[in-house]
Amino acid sequence: MRYATPASAKEAAGLLSKEKGAAFLLAGGTDLLVKLKMGMVEPDLVVDIKRIPKINEIQTSAKGFTIGAAVSGAVIGEHKGLNAAWPGVVEAANLIGSDQIQGRATLAGNLCNASPAADSVPAMIVAGAKAVIVGPNKKRTVPVEKVVEGPGKTCLTKGEVIEAIVLPKPEPRTGDAYMRFIPRTEMDIAVVGVAISLKLERGVVKKAKVALGAVAPTAVVVPAAARALVGSKLDDASLEKLAAACSAACNPIDDKRGTVEYRTRVAGVLAKRAAKLAFQRAGGAL
């Protein structure tokens, strides 16, 4: 296994695109190192992007936030601006594993690992996050919901590297929230995850976006769930409609972490709770 520490995203892309063997990108390493340990991957080349300038930084601009691909959850959790703007994204990022994992794990890595249960992905989707993808020849920006195509599968072509995650500046009176279900209080993979962002106008939901995790091969955006919220003040009837829409959108599997019935049921339960939290964060009164 060769180990490279390129000085730019473009150089990283070049290394990956030229590699004939199995090549992997290393940011936080919390997934890659586990796969190495379990013998699930045998890399010929590992490209560590953490020595690339600015890739470990969060940049704030008038348009929003650019979160470098190697920024860890711990750094995101400490960032005041991000916490104020997108608390749902921050809490989703911070739910991934222990403090030790938080010291390394990244949003871009969580996205590229393409696990159906990735916590940050539904949260990024409802926040309108985009991935800045650098290839050997060109750069492109792709909405997060378009990045993951299936379990372990992304839209990235050979040689492409996510350089940063871009979050917009939230519109006024926007709130987001992410909630997941795990059997313990920590250290588990999500059995169900629900992310909701919504915008209020005069106390009424004007716009909403709902995404579910761990209930289908990829995170699912549920327009019907969003429609259930729009125009409401989160009365019981709209919450029930939200829950029903979320449950209906589930296409989960039975596995060691949960059953089809359980995931379907709890998706609705968490959606109601997440909606209330997002509503309050947007300044709504329950």
Next chain:
Amino acid sequence: MGHEQKYVDKKYEVVGTRFNRPDGIDKVTGKARYGADASAPGQLVGRVLRSPHAHAQIVKINTAKAEKLPGVKSIVTSADLPDLTGGDQGLADILENCLARGRALYDGHAIAAVAAVDEQTAAKALKLIEVKYKKLPHVTDVDEAMSESAPVIHDRIFTRGVEPKPSKPSNIAARTQMGYGDVDVGFAEADVIIEKTYKTEQTHQGYIEPHACLASVNPDGSAELWVTTQGHFVFRNVCASLLGLDIAKLKVTSSEIGGGFGGKTHVWGEPVALALSRKANRPVKMVMGRDEVFRGTGPTSSTSIDVKMGAKKDGTITAAVAEMRYQGGAFPGNWAMLACMTAFACYDIKNNKSVGWDVVVNRPKVAAYRAPSAPMAAFAVESTIDLLAKEVGISPIDMRLKNVAREGTQAPYGPTYGPIGIEHTLKAVKDHPHMRAKLKKNQGRGVACGFWFNIGGQTCTDLNISVDGTVNLTLGTVDVGGSRSSMAMIAAEELGIPYDQVRANIADTTSLGHNDMTEGSRGTFSSGMATIFAARDAISVLKQRAAQMWGVPEEDVIWENGQAIATGEGHGNLPALTLQEIAAKSGRTGGPIAGHNEVVADGAGMGFASHICDVEVDPETGRSSIVRYTVVQDAGKAINPDYVEGQFQGGATQGIGWALNEEYIYGDDGCLQNPGFLDYRIPVCSDLPFIDTKILEVPNPLHPYGVRGVGETSIVPPLAAVGNAIANATGVRMTHAPMSPPRVLAAIDAQENAG
């Protein structure tokens, strides 16, 4: 034996207070050496190839390619080990579990092992070993394994304990029955009868330190083994028997042990590492990965249990029957028998019957896990008692007190109890402020009792006094919970010197006579007894030396507060001689001063506990959180209360983990799906509240200080305590442990749909 074992009530100076452990500094600074922390010159790395199948015939193992890989120094399969077929079946089973012989009996069964110059080479060599398997039908569920249609795993197993003797082999290794009275008569007297079936899933001891050893065998048959174990003397004897080595030529040193809970009482990789070393003629270090620990070692039985109990309106339990099916993994065990001995042990039930079925399945060979077999039986019985109590309209505690076992009650396994503490723990629970604390919405409180034996066993201890008066206490029972501190306290108590003048160490197998395992809650009980006697032995030498120094008859010398005092006429004015003064002169009064004791520390007491648990259940997700927990247990006498509390809290937490989330999950292919801490969910720090403890002291009449073992009982009540609490929070009776969120939510739904 020459020493009085009987309990004597007295005031203590050291015992019963709290002292820091001697191994503490090494453990907080990273200096303590565990199984994986030793190295030897020229050591190789040992790795094991494991079966990917639940049950398969091993048609052929081809190691040729792996052997040719540069850096590979030895490869072993069962062909390199003695064939014990036809001899002691128990020993043969152990060896076959260490390396499969002809058949892989479970997912993770060791097939072959390799020793190579480094980790990378060893890993590569494993991939080059070609094994041709022929898959066989498998069974992993205990009830299925008992059915007529199940694949029979061993054609040599004919159910023991049934008449007439079966003519066909089956997966049922044995039937056990315990109890007394006539249950039919008892049920006829009952006003209320409750009958329920329960299931518990398989759990693992979950010690954080994986199995690890460093083995070195010389061409002359002498050998050394550094290993993480609960009993290095037993490991020595077992490894020597399995490999045909001379016991005295195999020196086994126990490392610091990173948790055992019963799981490190059994050998797995150690004989294999020795065999690899013998073949390579180099030391071999073998450390298991976490996945190997889960797939290949330790678990406890999964069970299926029917309980039927009847009571009169006044709460008297008139009859109780338990039918308990325990799987022992791929080899027969005594696990259901232990369940029979413990199921009704907390109670005085005139007519009781426990029937146990020991069953084999295609899972790892079951090993002891803290009070083995008792928690599952207690889950079933203690849940049923709550149901009975509700039906007759008596509080769960009063129901238990009404039927509680006391001194003079006949135990379900036959004998009559001496002084025991179950009633004391129940009364303490009844009076505990926890019982009066207000519950919030969605919260419920549960109480449950538990019992486990203590065992004594063979113990050998040395006590050597240095010329400066400090004392080396040399022990042969592995310290798993702080026993070095407790033993040093006992020596200090007996000798009448400060705790910090005594240093306790665990000796290797060449330095002491045989010591049994640290198991069965015996460490402090048995080594404590041997320490008392060794100290008393040393005191008699000290008195004799003092007499010599004074020139007075030995019988005129007594030992008090760490010094020799001359009594009797004529020498009452002699100044007392301290231990230091006598030790300083020892070179000229007859040489080193030492005490020694070897003892079969029989007469261990019984351990009883009652727990209180408050849970909060989220009715929409079925998730249960422990909001408050209290352990009340009889310790006989707590030598060091810190470590007694530690045992109570640790055992309760393991039980809580079992109650809520821990379980082995097998796929349809018979393979373990969650061999890691990610999906085998042991409690994390944020899952728990502080665990309150209350130590009761009902002296054990057959220990000089009244000590009872405290290590195991604390894991027995939690499953039922949690289940009873959930029932009180939700109105739903859980009969399947762990009571994980999907199971609880399904039960809540089923109840709502029904009602």
Next chain:
Amino acid sequence: MHRKMRVSLSSTFQLADGPGSTLDVQAETIAEMMASLTDRYTDFAALLERGVAVSINGQIYRDDWTQAIPADAEVFLIPRIEGG
């Protein structure tokens, strides 16, 4: 001359040629009792092999066969247990 005594068998133990759940022997220690039972009953040795402990007046003895059995003691043979 050894004292006469009565030994109760845990219900899990069955001896093919035994009289049932109690056996009468003459012994003063556990060792003598075991020897006498081994002589008397053909499958007692097999039972010992499986593991037997002796309860004398409720106290369990697993290994110390030198233990004296007091007159009129309650003596039970029970399975030998291990722990975790």
Next chain:
Amino acid sequence: MSNATLVSTTVNGDPVQFACPTDESLMTALRNRVGLTGVKEGCGTGDCGACSVTLDGSLVCSCLVLGVEAEGRKVTTVEGLSENGELHVLQQKFIDHAALQCGICTPGFLVAAKALLDRNPNPNETEIRYALAGNLCRCTGYDKIVHAVQDAAKDMRKNNNRSKKRS
């Protein structure tokens, strides 16, 4: 076999060089090549926290870091907690409170607890419990560990105030 690489790093304040295969974890490198066996392997997959170290001040599982990543960085292990021959307050409190039994998880807990108290000198019980959720202990039920950390935090705050007043 993987290429071996020479790594120059700082461990517990000392310059250290070691050569390790590129695919070797920092945990294994620290244990087998630097000799710091206080770094414990409980799982190798980031689930138990026994191998916790800080890397440039950030708490990580060293099993989820490649040895080669340590180039030019600062690593602190449990062996680096005591200073001037004295135990760190946390180390002393773990002993005083009997917060360890088998002790295999203790190095990881100490490193994680120190990272917590460096960040938050006055954590409440819940904050302590969540901060230590990545460290598994199977012996203690965590009770005495949480008490030890609470007590250590109290002493450390006192000492800090005292040294602030002095300066």
